[in-house]
Amino acid sequence: MHDGKPCPMFPKEKFPNGITNGAKWYVVTGGMQDWNYMVAGCMEITLELGCYKYPTADKLPQYWLDNKEALITYIEQVHNGIRGFVRSTIGHPIPKAEISVEGISHFVKTGKNGDYWRILLPGIYNVTVMARGYESYTQQVVVPTSGSYIHNVTLIRNDAAHWANSYDFDNEKNQFSPKYHSNSEIYEILGDLENTYSSSASFESENELSMAIHRLKITDDVDSSDDHKFRIALIGNLYATQPVGREVTVYLARHLLKGLKIGDPTIKRILNNTVIYVVPVIDKAFERIWGDFDRESSSTKVPDTYVCNNITADFKQVGDQVMNVGGNRANSFAEMKGIANAFKRMLSEEKFNLVLNFEGGGTEMIYPKLVDALNLYKNYYTIYTSNYKPPLICASDRTGTQNMLTDYLYRELDTPILTAKVSCCSYPAVENLPYIWREILAPVMEVLKLASLGVHGYIQDTNGQRMTNATIKVIGLNKIFEVAKTSAQFNIMLPPAKYILEVSCHNYKPKYLDIEITKGRLFLPITLDKKLIQNNSQNDDDILNNQILRRPLYVNGIKSNGLRGFVRDGDGHPLPKAVIHVVENNVTLLSDEEGKYALPLQPNKYTLQVQAKGYHNLTKYVTVLDSNGIPEIVMFTLMKNSSVLGLPRIIFVIISGFGLTVLIGLSVFCYMACKKKNDYWLVNTTGYIDDYKDYDENNLFRRPIDRKSVIVKPYFDDDDDKDYEYVNRGIISSSDDEDEIVLLSNNN
Missing domain, CATH: 2.60.40.1120 (Carboxypeptidase-like, regulatory domain)
Known part of the structure; x- marks a missing residue:
């Protein structure tokens, strides 16, 4: 096999150097090798030792001699890379800890004794060890040319105070005494954040739209113009039965504002390029259905086994009202429809570049599935799911925001909405909230970092006049971006990659620009040249x-x-x-x-x-x-x-004209025949067939009638006279002297 020659019974199966990728040979998804690699961290290969599946016993010794050294050499490869143990600070082994290598999406897990093996080639690697309930640990490791390196790791317990200090800027309210807040309490928290961070936060609740849906506006300078910034919305509960998003958005608002205040570089870069609207409450009916469950707790609990509070709604929630679904439910609260209209109006007026929606009921992310070549929003899905490590993987319970609503909002309101399912429970127990927050903080921040990238600028003509009717298209994306109607500025959110922009305006020569988005936001002023378009046709040259x-x-x-x-x-x-x-x-x-x-x-x-x-x-x-x-x-x-019904047009016209002429002639003929039968005509003296002969009715007066002749004869009935003789006796009749005349047919 090693020389690449095919077996006699399969002459077309040729493997260069005797090696092939199994997926290229034949595809088996979810087989034993996939399971071993994904679950057990075992890199399994299949060795085909010969052309015969059941060789005779006398050939087995030769098989062993042929493969002995190769098999021993292969087994020795297990020592190439890093190996060791993962323990806690008190020496206990930590099972199921994850060991990941930067640049490699796959990770391996420790065994029940905390032991692990990670096969690597000689080189320099950044190795990260993570375990639930412990601080992650990253260290640069050098694998020598000898191929073996022992890397033991000790992890520190991840307590709430330490985690808040390390990752949440000492926001202890996000870790201690969790609570499900009422609507008024959430509005009070947003107002307090505005007072505490007045230069970077503004609580909007007074105009016509914000009176229906209150929101907190966050950016680096809240009073300055934000036409050049991307617009992002963080929404909490589009459905009353999804309250976990209400609390998560409040936690996120605290995190962003505190980080901006102390000068965190990542948050500063995000808020320099974006305006974030935090909207914790959309469906206000949660207060009416939140049930007899604990609304606050003095302790926290790691959700290794999720505790779900089950609630239902017997009315159409705001999310249902947006698409007018759930019609079999009685709408108990008339305000829901008004809030749904206000929500759609907010999306239409604000023209958000991205909406991030937080819900429970799964551990996935729902995003618009575009049919174009780029499919931009899959990038946000990928970065979220690659950083989100939930303790349990659960299927979506099909409640809350799903693909139908996501596609509807993108198609009808041109708004991309990403729904992050942050818990297996739509309504998790209150003591689980701090741990849910810990799990989603890193992936959410990665999404926001990605959402702060793209291209912005303005479009003008050669005279410096802003072109407010210009449009921009990203080649490969089935979407047209319009510029601002006053400043001709544009903001296009794009993940890192190379793109081609097509800039157009009526009566101006279109311009194509090659751009590359890296780790920052690209500023791109564009000037279009005047061009009178005389002919849209193009020849081959x-x-x-x-x-x-x-x-x-x-x-x-x-x-x-x-x-x-x-x-x-x-x-x-x-x-x-x-x-x-x-x-x-x-x-x-x-x-x-x-x-x-x-x-x-x-x-x-x-x-x-x-x-x-x-x-x-x-x-x-x-x-x-x-x-x-x-x-x-x-x-x-x-x-x-130009064909009609598969016929050339001229043939179809001729056939149609002939057919129409025949139809009209038959119609006139039938009409005249029926009229002749039903109207007042001379007495017909011919048979039925002769009715349709071309006789002139005047001929009836020039020739004998072709029918049996009618003669006139006197007729006498003696019997009648005898029967009525006694009646007529003595009565003088006026007809006694006259003959009675009848018409008789001539039989001759």
Whole structure:
């Protein structure tokens, strides 16, 4: 196997040097190797020792001789890296402690005796040891070329006072005597924070909107202009049955303001670039349903086993009112609908760059699932989940904010809302609140640090006039960013990566800018040149010489090969929203308003199918070469589809005209026939078939009637005379001397 030659029964199975990645050979998700690696921290491999599964017994000694040295050498690799014990300050072993290496997302856990092994190649590493109830410990470790290093760690107990001093700027209110506050108590706390930190906090509750939803505005200088800053909202309970977010947002407000006051560099950088609105209370009905549970506690309890307070609402909560769901419940509180409208109005007017919502009922984060190439908000999800280490992993209980509401707010109000599920309980026991706060502080701060990054600036023309109608598009993101209507400033929140900005304004030449977001916020003033657009059509030379199409493609900041180009009609006009489908990858995208498209692809041959409404479908076979990120330019010209029901238009018109003429003729014929039958005409002397012969009715007077003739004869009935003779006797009849005349048919 080691020489890469295939087995006789499988001549196509060739492994270079006898080694292959199992996922490339065949994919098995959740198999034994995955479980051992993720749960037990064991790096397991599979050794194929020969071509036969059941070799004969006489060949086993040779198998052993062939593989003996290789197996012993492999076993010796367990000593390469670091190993040791994790103990407490009093010498007790700490089981299930996590040992992580900076730059490697996977971690290993200690055994029941506190022992661990971490395989590493020779080099320098930052190793962090974490255990629940203990302070984490990070140290730089050098793995020698000999391959073995013993690294024993002693962890210090994580008591409330020490934790508050080390991580929460001595905010002891966040650690001691936890309490579920009433609405008025929360408003009082926000007012006290404004009084204590008057230069950086403002409690808003007096205008029309803030009277319905009170909020605390936090930034580095609350009285200065904030047009150039990102706008972030931290909301607590969109649902009355989700009270944990109320307390968490209050804790976070204390943390930010205290950190800004003492000059913490991270918080200063965040609040220099952002305006944060803390909104603990949205659904005010929690006070009516919070039940007979403890609302405050003098002690705290580590939530190794969560204690949940179960409450329900028999009315439509604010979150339900936003989308008008939960219609089977009677709306007991009329104010809920008004608060829901105020909430939507707040999102519409403030135009938040990001909303961070705190709820219970799970240990996940819900974010808008975008269909574009960038999917920005997955970056916030990733950084939150990678730093969030809950004691228990639990599935969401499907209450509170879910994907439907998240997508609705993004689609209808252009507001990205991230919902952090911070506890398995929607309503955890009050003594668990300080520990929930400890668990989420680090991941929440990482999200806020990421949310303070992006690009800001203004747009002007060559005369220095601000262009308030300009728009900006981030290539790869299906969203248009508008500038401020007074200052033409823009703020686009972007995580670290490379991007291409497309800046446009009517009657101005669009500009494309390559930018890179790193660890700070980029300031970018933009000037557009005047251009009178006379013709939107483009010929092949225009497109091939278009330098924009020659720009490299980036996927998550990494250059990628692929395709760029236009979709246009036969006259060279762009076709927006044309559907481009890659058959081999089952990938579909749409062209933009200018007919442009960009499609990252690996070097290979592909079949592209292009469709647009009102045009014939087009199929092209293209080859993507490895050109170091410079895309291949492929143009699609679609011809107008003038066919109707699969027929050429002229044939369809002829057939339709002929059919319509026949239909009209039949209708007139039927009408005349029915009229002749029902109206007053001369007596018909012909049969039914003859009714439809082309006779002129005047001929009836020129020729004999073709029917049995009618003659006139006298008729006498003797019987009648005898029967009534006694009646008529003596009576003189006026008809005695006259003949009775009847009509008889002539049988001849």
